[in-house]
Amino acid sequence: MDPGQLFQLYQELQGYVGWDEADPGRIAAVREAVRPAFPSIIDDFYAEIVRHPTAARVITGGDRQIERLKKTLLTWLSDLFDGPYDEAFVVKRFRVGQRHVEIGLEAFYTQVALSRMRIKLIDEISQRTASSELEQLATVVALNRLLDLDMTIIEYAYQAEFTAREQRQERLLTLGKVAAGIAHELRNPLNAVKTSVYYLLNARTATEEKIREHLERIDRQVGISDGVITALSRFAKLPVPNVAPINLCDFVRKTLEVNPVPKNIELELDCQETLPHVSGDAEQLQIVLGNLIRNACDAMPDGGRLTLRAHAPAGSTAGGETDQTPDRFALSVTDTGCGIRPEDLKRIMEPLFSTKTRGLGLGLALARAIMDRHQGELSVSSLPGHGTTFTMMLNVAQKSA
Ligand code: HEM
Numbered sequence: 001m002d003p004g005q006l007f008q009l010y011q012e013l014q015g016y017v018g019w020d021e022a023d024p025g026r027i028a029a030v031r032e033a034v035r036p037a038f039p040s041i042i043d044d045f046y047a048e049i050v051r052h053p054t055a056a057r058v059i060t061g062g063d064r065q066i067e068r069l070k071k072t073l074l075t076w077l078s079d080l081f082d083g084p085y086d087e088a089f090v091v092k093r094f095r096v097g098q099r100h101v102e103i104g105l106e107a108f109y110t111q112v113a114l115s116r117m118r119i120k121l122i123d124e125i126s127q128r129t130a131s132s133e134l135e136q137l138a139t140v141v142a143l144n145r146l147l148d149l150d151m152t153i154i155e156y157a158y159q160a161e162f163t164a165r166e167q168r169q170e171r172l173l174t175l176g177k178v179a180a181g182i183a184h185e186l187r188n189p190l191n192a193v194k195t196s197v198y199y200l201l202n203a204r205t206a207t208e209e210k211i212r213e214h215l216e217r218i219d220r221q222v223g224i225s226d227g228v229i230t231a232l233s234r235f236a237k238l239p240v241p242n243v244a245p246i247n248l249c250d251f252v253r254k255t256l257e258v259n260p261v262p263k264n265i266e267l268e269l270d271c272q273e274t275l276p277h278v279s280g281d282a283e284q285l286q287i288v289l290g291n292l293i294r295n296a297c298d299a300m301p302d303g304g305r306l307t308l309r310a311h312a313p314a315g316s317t318a319g320g321e322t323d324q325t326p327d328r329f330a331l332s333v334t335d336t337g338c339g340i341r342p343e344d345l346k347r348i349m350e351p352l353f354s355t356k357t358r359g360l361g362l363g364l365a366l367a368r369a370i371m372d373r374h375q376g377e378l379s380v381s382s383l384p385g386h387g388t389t390f391t392m393m394l395n396v397a398q399k400s401a
Helices: 003-017 021-053 062-080 087-103 107-128 131-204 208-236 246-258 282-298 363-373
Strands: 244-246 266-271 278-281 304-311 328-335 377-382 386-397
Touching: 003 087, 003 131, 021 062, 021 107, 021 131, 062 087, 062 131, 087 107, 087 131, 131 208, 131 266, 208 363, 244 246, 244 282, 246 282, 246 304, 246 328, 278 282, 278 386, 282 304, 282 328, 282 363, 282 386, 363 377
Parallel strands: 266 304
Antiparallel strands: 244 278, 304 328, 328 386, 377 386
């Protein structure tokens, strides 16, 4: 935690509780009268902890630790009355919360302990100071503000520490998931390569045909491994899109060449040559469309129909006063496959989420990241048992003047 920022927050909170300029003086005016009561207040503080075994379990060093803690609390109390309430003061208050998190002390024990101490201190102020009732009241209000601020800073330390822990945990979990995904994806092709290499090294009477078959197998499996690594590195460093006008029909045809549709799937292409150009990085958008085509084909292992359709979105806005060209065009990919369950549909574009037995779960997350960088949109609708439609929404390229 940055000390400067912490102090800034403290000052803001001081304003919130109404801490005013006269408050430090009010606290200072009673400190010598209250100071002699500190030891008994501290004794009471620890006696109460010892009476509560669940609270006392954090005191693992017995009486010696309690004696040491009493000294720390004496410093804490003295600082409370002496001030100054500067950056160093606030950092020390924050440290109390951090230390408590480290030893596993729940925040509510600090709260009740503080509440107990507050009552004792107020009692001492009213008994040991000779000022008027009104002045005493003002002093008690100042003390309450000071203690509330202390508790807020301690709680803030708890919160910051827990958030940091949660983030560390989350990062570890993600790292574990990615590592497991990569291991899973690479193990199969590597095993296949290993068995083919073993065959090639040990087969005494291998025919030319067999040798070629195994070499081709190795080549295929290396290609699969390379694909996994490419997907990962693409995700890690996606370059800024190199935007240019794209002819939608050409773009769809080229993407289909690189991502051929299996023979048992009927392909329907609905794209009029007269459509306006859209703007984007063709190479990156090919990754998106390629992913959608491959997913659609995977959803129809027993065959079906794949429809690629370029069209003006429903309810689209006119781009200018002189013509009716919409600002955006949609490219939809529809399959007649198994569909996606509603609970999976919500998560389908999250990184590392996959409904397939194979796959890292990066394809659609990458597709969405690319569409976001194009100020475009990727949406999905699905009917389990009937099929799925993914729609890429692309911006129409600006006409040159
Ligand atoms: C108003 C409430 C409390 C205040 C102001 C307070 C204050 C402190 C301070 C100043 C420290 C030393 C922090 C450092 O290392 O810089 C500390 C540590 C500690 N506190 Fe508290 N505390 C409070 C409540 C409690 C309670 C209720 C318990 C036990 C149930 C407790 C147990 C401990 C323990 C075990 C340590 C670690 C001591 C060590 O390092 O050996 N505290 N506390």
